[in-house]
Amino acid sequence: MGSENSQNSHIFDYLRYYKELNQPPRYAVMITGPWGCGKTHLIKDFLTETIAPNQKNRATPDFLYISLYGISSREQIDEAILRALYPVLNSRSANIGRKFGRGILRFLRFEVNVDAWDLLDKYTPRMYFFDDLERASIDPEACLGYINEFVEHGDCKVIIACNYSEIKNKDSFDRTLEKVVGKTLEVKPSTSQALNVFIAEFNEDSSKKLLSSAAGELRSIYDLSGLYNLRILRQSIHDCLRLLQAIDEGVLPDINLRRRMVLEFFALSLEVKAGRLAEVDLIERDSLRSAHRLDLSGSVRTPRLEAADERYIGLDFHETVLDEKLLAEFLFRGSSSSPDFSKHIHHHEGVV
Incomplete structure (x- = not known):
């Protein structure tokens, strides 16, 4: 390092x-x-x-x-x-x-x-x-x-x-x-130094520029994760680069949406690598949330995605830029088979 x-x-x-x-x-x-x-x-x-x-x-x-x-x-x-x-x-x-x-x-x-x-x-x-x-x-x-x-x-x-x-x-x-x-x-993990080193490994392009500009927010999300594992940090930063390279600026030109997409994806990647999130938690996020909220007996456990929502202040994993299908494919298979990424982008009012 x-x-x-x-x-x-x-x-x-x-x-x-x-x-x-x-x-x-x-x-x-x-x-x-x-x-x-x-x-x-x-x-x-x-x-x-x-x-x-x-x-x-x-x-x-x-x-x-x-x-x-x-x-x-x-x-x-x-x-x-x-x-x-x-x-x-x-x-x-x-x-x-x-x-x-x-x-x-x-x-x-x-x-x-x-x-x-x-x-x-x-x-x-x-x-x-x-x-x-x-x-x-x-x-x-x-x-x-x-x-x-x-x-x-x-x-x-x-x-x-x-x-x-x-x-x-x-x-x-x-x-x-x-x-x-x-x-x-x-040894105490040096998050800021590690994050800068990991981003510096990438070739100079718009994806690297975006990650560099969001370094402060990425570190805050990592700190909220409570993981303190630099290997997971590095892997999740690489996941973000992979996503940015796959979804080019022509598909999602709004820089604020791209930035928000990266922050959401980074946090979810940390959750997956920590073993706190499974594919079903994303694919069925809406039905799992509804079942939990309608349960009056208390027998339905809090969905893991709800727990992640509470962990990361300022992020809402039920209102993400990318839909649950595309997120699951990238997080659990490393890519997507979709020929048209634009179909999987949500332009929520709260996402700016």
Whole structure:
């Protein structure tokens, strides 16, 4: 996301301090925060800006990035480190397991029966970044035990990214954590910076110009969603671009209507990606609302679209610029089969 921001500058400051320690710290640093908040991006930015420029001509890297996502054994972590140290092993021909195949050994000029891990000095890099601790299939405490070998025996500096809220057995995990991690820092999503970066990715055209001009309103809607997930934010911004490119200015020339359409669609996209809205909620929005309002017994639950109406001040999802059919097609299928978008545009009096 470029570089440090004011909300997370303390993390950059501490990681710089940690990196520059002359003696092995004998503890790891954990970066925590909810999924999609930007943990991985922030740490990679730090590594790229502070370490990568100094290792262009080095035979071995100063730092390694290792994803623990889906890892189910210590051997698989060893394999991931081996692949990171020797990128050639990621080629199709290099199918590695516990033993090197004869062809790979010849390729690397090693003796035939040498064990791959006998060749691996996994403590060579001075800094390691272990990502997605909570998503490992192996027990997270076992992961910490493995990582502790780098801290205690390898004299390495280690950064761990973990969504702590997703750890199941926290009491047991915390007992291991306090032996391995000496500092825990929480990432705060920088919505404004992220939004500007995501919009800047697009080619210059009228769609990008409209999104840029509506950035303040888009951020307000995102804040009202309560999601704090930058992946969802980015995906929803891309959804808006897709919509704008499909419904050109000739079909909907009024800039105020186009702007309103984008804001409505953006909020609905957030609701869909958060799992709070299904296709039926849009397709049958009017009948669901009527059934709820006519219910005197209280047995009919509040329609989810009504809940969304209450969440986003200033938006009415029952009086949208686009009709429910077109909205559902774009939100749940990514496009529309309609040959004439103009048939699906509502020029409501309240939409200006």
